[in-house]
Amino acid sequence: MLATEFNYKIYSEEYDFPGYANNASFLRFQINLAQSLSKKTGGNLFLAFRKNLIEKSRYVISDSLIFYEEELLNDLYSFNSYEGGIGITHYFTDELKLSSELRYIKRLFTSLYSADLDGNELDELREDNQISFGFGLEYDFNELIDGLGVSVSWNYIRNQSNDEFYKYSNQIYSFSISYGF
Secondary structure (H helix, E strand, O other): OEEEEEEEEEOOOOOOOOOEOOEEEEEEEEEEEEEEOOOOEEEEEEEEEEEEOOOOEOEEEEOOEEEEOOOOOOOOOOEEEEEEEEEEEEEOOOOEEEEEEEEEEEEEEEEEEEEOOOOOEEEEEEEEEEEEEEEEEEEEOOOOOOOEEEEEEEEEEEEEEOOHHHOEEEEEEEEEEEEOO
């Protein structure tokens, strides 16, 4: 499968600062290859490239501290990226499914400079290398109640960055109950 995404955002508040974005856009290309490995197991491989279409960002510098208007750890409109990964899914029964994924992302920020922990801007643009993997288990209760399902998942994320604030590792545990109607 091949996919393309174009994303364009216009900010409601406009500012007249050099290098400050009053709109933002990116273009993303992805290829996903999937293959059955056995009667109840499948695998997939995916690659993606993301291109920031403007060389500006939406940040404010005040007293040597940088405050981002977008998501704190994931400014969607200020980087180019390369991404790849693999996934495997296995059905134990028609109701019980186990899935796993391993993903790597290289983010090259086009206008955000890295900073030290005191907030002092450094001379190089921010670069992130992120690896993540996880497992999910889903159970479908369709025989009991049509549309009812539960799932549990665990994910690990490690981000290495030349910006000290963005060096982190995190684990995410989740439990969900879903009902489709």
